[in-house]
Amino acid sequence: MSEANVNENQKGARKVREGIVVSDKMQKTIVVELEDRKQHALYGKILRTSSRVKAHDEESVAGIGDRVRIEECRPLSKDKHFRLVEVVEKAK
Numbered sequence: 001m002s003e004a005n006v007n008e009n010q011k012g013a014r015k016v017r018e019g020i021v022v023s024d025k026m027q028k029t030i031v032v033e034l035e036d037r038k039q040h041a042l043y044g045k046i047l048r049t050s051s052r053v054k055a056h057d058e059e060s061v062a063g064i065g066d067r068v069r070i071e072e073c074r075p076l077s078k079d080k081h082f083r084l085v086e087v088v089e090k091a092k
Contacts, residue, residue, distance in 0.1 A: 015072040018088065021062050022052065029080065030057045032070055055082035065091025 023031035035050045054077075055070045062068050067089040070082040 016069060016085065017053075017071075017082075018067065018069050019053075021064055021066045021068055024057070024060070024063055026054075028057055028060060030055050030062050030068070030084065032068060032082070053082055054080045055084050056080055057084045062087050063091060 017032075017034050019032040019034040021030050022033045031052055032055050033050050033052050035048060038047050038049060039045070040047055053070070055068075056073075056076050062084060066087050068087050069085045071085050072081060073083045075081050076083075
């Protein structure tokens with residue numbers, strides 16, 4: 001595999017997640033709650049887990065309650081490792 005293909009694969013391997021904005025009080029930063037469903041290994045029950053991540057929002061277009069798509073990027077600060085891709089659905 002050539003070096004160019006390796007770089008393309010690394011860039012294409014960025015995680016893209018979808019979640020709901022729970023806070024937009026910081027400048028150019030939103031807090032997004034990501035929900036994940038996992039099955040318990042022994043009992044098989046579906047468990048819902050959620051995590052909150054900070055994402056960079058350059059134009060401050062996302063508001064509380066919006067469903068957004070974010071993608072992983074280089075560390076922008078101590079806690080910010082995601083960047084806003086698009087607002088999928090505005091809050092009602």
